[in-house]
Structure formats: structure tokens, C-alpha cells
Amino acid sequence: MAAFEYVALNSQGKEQKGVLEGDSNRQVRQLLRDRNFLPLSVTLAEKGSGNVKFLSTEWFATSLRVTDRAVVIRQLATLIGAGLPVEEALLTVSKQSEVSRVQKMLVAVRSRVMEGYSLANSLANYPRAFPRIYRATVAAGESAGHLDLVLNRLADFTEAQHQTRSKIQQALVYPVILFLLTLLILAGLLGYVVPDIVEVFADTGQQLPYLTRFIISLSDFLGHYVLVIMVGIIFLLIVFHRLLEMPSIRLAYDRRILHVPIVSKLSRGINAAQFSSTLAILSSSGVPIVEALRISGEVLSNSWLKQKIAEATVNVSEGSSLNIALDQSGYFPPMMLHMIASGEASGELDKMLQKVSVYMQQDVEGLLSILLSLFGPLMLILMGGAVFTIVMAILLPIINLNQLVI
The missing domain is CATH 3.10.20 (Ubiquitin-like (UB roll))
Incomplete structure (x- = not known):
């Protein structure tokens, strides 16, 4: 059907x-x-993956928000755990959803399941909605006969990702508002206040202080070339983005990022947390370690680390231990490597990988909270310093004029 x-x-x-x-x-x-x-x-x-029109018109419709994906996975896990067949669970969840594209997607997936395909193969028609980690984990759960447990783990994984992203977004609200207010205040002072003050001082004929002349020149420059500057910035951002699409440049850029102070610690921490959490859920779901490593490397945002994980995967497939293979890359935290080594030695690698995942996630959240807590005060200092500079540029000629009168 x-x-x-x-x-x-x-x-x-x-x-x-x-x-x-x-x-x-x-x-x-x-x-x-x-x-x-x-x-x-x-x-x-659905028209199928080979239809060009389908790809062009439904490209964005086949994606899922993290919240929608978490709800779908959690509901499927609950219904399948209650004993419902997969096709009935898909139908129930599709009726439960109020999002049109989710309904269409789940009904199409159910049709594939009723035709005899596995759930993992049916989800493969929607790679943007269900990334490879989901399909591989579901396939492992189907083969092991523990699909409900695997889906619950995936739901926990998705919800944890969503919570981390929400915390970051909430923490960024205050600094972003401060930054926008700073831009508005500076634009108002340089665009309206400074030109009016210039007219007053021009009639006095006095020699203006260097700071005042600099602010006046800056105001004139921005008044004449603000559109050119904005277009130039947009053009440079587009060129930069295009350059990063080139594999060689992207690889060199990502490698350099891993050695920049502060940024390197954040980038390494985020990628290590992504890698460990993905590897933990795949390994605990029964996916072979080599395949789990390959999939975990693909979810990383840093292409240089992807290459290092690919090299580690080859070493593990040739008989090397996981901690030694990762240690050779030189980019993973020693604590993470020691915990993995301990898990391999005790024969409880799956449990230790879950602990590594929790540890790395907490480490990244702690680092992000510190950086974001500093961002707000830095914006206040920037805004206060900019306003103070402009106010002093206006007050200095007035003070000098009063001294001349006296």
C-alpha cells in the first residue's frame, strides 16, 4: 500500500x-x-528518491526539528514497548502528530514497513529527518529484538541534545540583546548627535582635540560608506563560506581551529562530546565497534577530526585497541582515553562509553556556561567604553571652550 x-x-x-x-x-x-x-x-x-521534482520540492519538507524527532522516537518506543506492531505504532504516532510533514513522513514509512521492509530501511528514505546514527541503531535493535529499548536510548540522546542546545540559546539571549543595543546606540550617536555637535564647533573656529576629530571623521566615513561596508561584509562572508566548501581549505581551517587558544578547547570538547555520545549509544545497542566508530566519526563537525577518526577506525579494524587508536590522533582528552582504556581492560566498554559520554557532555556544558557568563559583562564593557569615548569626544571641546572664555 x-x-x-x-x-x-x-x-x-x-x-x-x-x-x-x-x-x-x-x-x-x-x-x-x-x-x-x-x-x-x-x-x-512520495515519488521516490529518483524523482528530480520530488528532490527539488520536498528537500526541506523531509527534515525534522529536534523536538519533533524526539517526540516521534519517544512515542514509538512507548507503543512498541507496550506490544504494538511497528506498523500500528507508526500509524498511531502519525495520527497523534499535529505537524503535517510528520504525518506524511510516518504514513510513508508505514507503507514501506507493510511492504516488507525493515523499519531501518524505511527510515533510510528520509536521511535528513533520521540521520545515520538513528538508522544504524534501529537496525541493531531490530536484529537483537530489543527495538523498544534502543528507541528509548535514541529518545534520551535526542532530548539531551535538545536540552543542551536550548541552554545555549537561552544563555545567548541577554548578550545578543546587549550587542544589538550597543550597535543602535552607537549608530544614533554617530549618525545624529555627532553631526549636530560638529555644526556648533565649526562656528567657534577653535582647534578640536584629536579624539573629537577622530570621532567626527569616523561619523563622516560611516555616513558616506555604511552601505558599501555592509555589502562588503556580506560579500566577504559569502566568499568565506564558499571557500570553506572546498575540502582542502576546510580541512586546513578545521585543523587550525584545533590550535587556537580557547576556541581549540571548545571545539575539541564539543566534538569529543558528540563522538563519545554517538559511540556510546551505537555500541550499547549492539552495533559492531568498527561500524560504530565509522558512524560516530561522520557526525563530527570538524573535518580534521573526522579524518583522524577514520584513521583510528582502520587501526581498530586491524586489531588495535580503541584507546590507543584514539590516543594516536593527539586531540582527545586524557581523561576520556583513560576511561576507555579502563572499560576495555574490565570488559565493560559499553558502560564505560556511557560514562565517558556523560563526563564529556558535562565538561562541555561547564565550559560553555563559563564563556557565556563572561560574554554578557564583556558586552557591557564594550557598550560602556564606546559610549564613554563618544561622550568624551563631545565634552572635550566644550571644556576647552570654557577655559578659553575664563
Whole structure:
């Protein structure tokens, strides 16, 4: 059975949209008539990965927000754990969701499952909605017969990611507001206050202080070239982004980032936390360690670390221990390596990887909280210093004029 999107009129003459399963367009139209709907249009919900039109029109529709993904995974885990078949669980979750694209996606996935495909293979049609870590973990859970437990772990993993991201966004609200206020105040002072003061001082004919002349020159420059500066900044950002799309430049840039003070510690911590959490959930779900390493390396945002993980994966596949393979890269924290070595020695690598994941996540959150707590005061100092400089540039000529009068 395939999934069909329909547009129909109900008994009150109101237009309704939805998704139904059926063997053909005609059967879906008949199902709508049986429900006292007048079908206006019925089309296949999904055209398949080879259809160019589908890729161009549905590219963004096939993604999922982290919150939606967490809800879907958690609900599936609960229903499957309660004994419902996978196809019934998918149907129930699709009806529960109020997001149209989630409904269409889950109905299409259910259609694939009813055709005989595994849940992991069915999710593979939506790589942006369900990244590789989800598909590999679900496949491992299906083969081991513990799909509900695996889905619960995935839900915990997704919710933890969402909570971390929410904390960062909430912590950034105050500094961002301060930064925007600083820009507005500086624009108002340089654009309106300084030009009016210049007219007053121009009539006196006195020699202006260097600071005042600098602020006046800056005000004139920004007044004439502000649009050029903005266009130039946007152009440079676009060029920079395009350059980073080149693999060689991106690799060199990511490698350099790992050696910049403060930034390197944050980048290494974030990537190590991503790697350890992904590896922990894959390993505990029964994914072979070599495959788990390969998938965990792909989720990293730093391309240089991806390359190092790929080298470590080759070493592990050739018989090297995990901690030695990671230690050779030279970029992972010693605490993480020691904990992994301890897990390998005790034969409880899965449990130790989960502890490593928790430790690295807490370490990154602590570092981020410190940096974000410093960001607010730095913005206050920047705003106060800028306003103080402009006010002094205005007051100095007035003070000099009073001294001349005296």
C-alpha cells in the first residue's frame, strides 16, 4: 500500500487536507467518498528518491526539528514497548502528530514497513529527518529484538541534545540583546548627535582635540560608506563560506581551529562530546565497534577530526585497541582515553562509553556556561567604553571652550 495526499470537501463544504493509504488513486477516492468527503485531488505522498521534482520540492519538507524527532522516537518506543506492531505504532504516532510533514513522513514509512521492509530501511528514505546514527541503531535493535529499548536510548540522546542546545540559546539571549543595543546606540550617536555637535564647533573656529576629530571623521566615513561596508561584509562572508566548501581549505581551517587558544578547547570538547555520545549509544545497542566508530566519526563537525577518526577506525579494524587508536590522533582528552582504556581492560566498554559520554557532555556544558557568563559583562564593557569615548569626544571641546572664555 502507498501513501496518498488528498484535498477534499467535507459535508459542510470546508476544504480538508490529509494522508490516506491505499493500493491506488481510485481506491483512495472511494475511501474518501465512504467518509462523506468530496475528493478534489489525490496524489502520491512520495515519488521516490529518483524523482528530480520530488528532490527539488520536498528537500526541506523531509527534515525534522529536534523536538519533533524526539517526540516521534519517544512515542514509538512507548507503543512498541507496550506490544504494538511497528506498523500500528507508526500509524498511531502519525495520527497523534499535529505537524503535517510528520504525518506524511510516518504514513510513508508505514507503507514501506507493510511492504516488507525493515523499519531501518524505511527510515533510510528520509536521511535528513533520521540521520545515520538513528538508522544504524534501529537496525541493531531490530536484529537483537530489543527495538523498544534502543528507541528509548535514541529518545534520551535526542532530548539531551535538545536540552543542551536550548541552554545555549537561552544563555545567548541577554548578550545578543546587549550587542544589538550597543550597535543602535552607537549608530544614533554617530549618525545624529555627532553631526549636530560638529555644526556648533565649526562656528567657534577653535582647534578640536584629536579624539573629537577622530570621532567626527569616523561619523563622516560611516555616513558616506555604511552601505558599501555592509555589502562588503556580506560579500566577504559569502566568499568565506564558499571557500570553506572546498575540502582542502576546510580541512586546513578545521585543523587550525584545533590550535587556537580557547576556541581549540571548545571545539575539541564539543566534538569529543558528540563522538563519545554517538559511540556510546551505537555500541550499547549492539552495533559492531568498527561500524560504530565509522558512524560516530561522520557526525563530527570538524573535518580534521573526522579524518583522524577514520584513521583510528582502520587501526581498530586491524586489531588495535580503541584507546590507543584514539590516543594516536593527539586531540582527545586524557581523561576520556583513560576511561576507555579502563572499560576495555574490565570488559565493560559499553558502560564505560556511557560514562565517558556523560563526563564529556558535562565538561562541555561547564565550559560553555563559563564563556557565556563572561560574554554578557564583556558586552557591557564594550557598550560602556564606546559610549564613554563618544561622550568624551563631545565634552572635550566644550571644556576647552570654557577655559578659553575664563
